[in-house]
Amino acid sequence: MDVVDAARYIAALAVVLGLLGLFALGARQGWLTGLIAGLARGQVGGIKRERRMKVVETLVLDPRRRIVIVEIDGQEQRLLLGASGETVLPDSKETGL
Incomplete structure (x- = not known):
C-alpha cells in the first residue's frame, strides 16, 4: 500500500462521513x-x-359522534360520524329549516 492508495482511502472515508x-x-x-x-x-x-377535498370544521357531539363539514370540489357536505356508521346530513335549504 503506497501513499496514493492511503490518500484515496482517507478521501473516500471523508466523503462518506x-x-x-x-x-x-x-x-x-x-x-x-x-x-x-x-x-x-x-x-x-x-x-x-391542488387538493380537491378538505375538512372545514368539526364538532364533537358526544364521545361516540361528531359532525364534520367537508368541502369537496367547492361544495360543502355535512357528515355525521358515529360508531354505527356515517350519514350525509341534508342541506338546511333542502329541508326548509
Missing part, C-alpha cells in the same frame, strides 16, 4: 421529513398539487 453528517443535519432540522412527506403527497420538485 460528510454525507452521513449531511443526512444527520437534515434529519435534525426537519428537512428530511418534509422531503419524505412531499414525495408521499406527490409533490416532486416543489410542484404543489
Whole structure:
C-alpha cells in the first residue's frame, strides 16, 4: 500500500462521513421529513398539487359522534360520524329549516 492508495482511502472515508453528517443535519432540522412527506403527497420538485377535498370544521357531539363539514370540489357536505356508521346530513335549504 503506497501513499496514493492511503490518500484515496482517507478521501473516500471523508466523503462518506460528510454525507452521513449531511443526512444527520437534515434529519435534525426537519428537512428530511418534509422531503419524505412531499414525495408521499406527490409533490416532486416543489410542484404543489391542488387538493380537491378538505375538512372545514368539526364538532364533537358526544364521545361516540361528531359532525364534520367537508368541502369537496367547492361544495360543502355535512357528515355525521358515529360508531354505527356515517350519514350525509341534508342541506338546511333542502329541508326548509
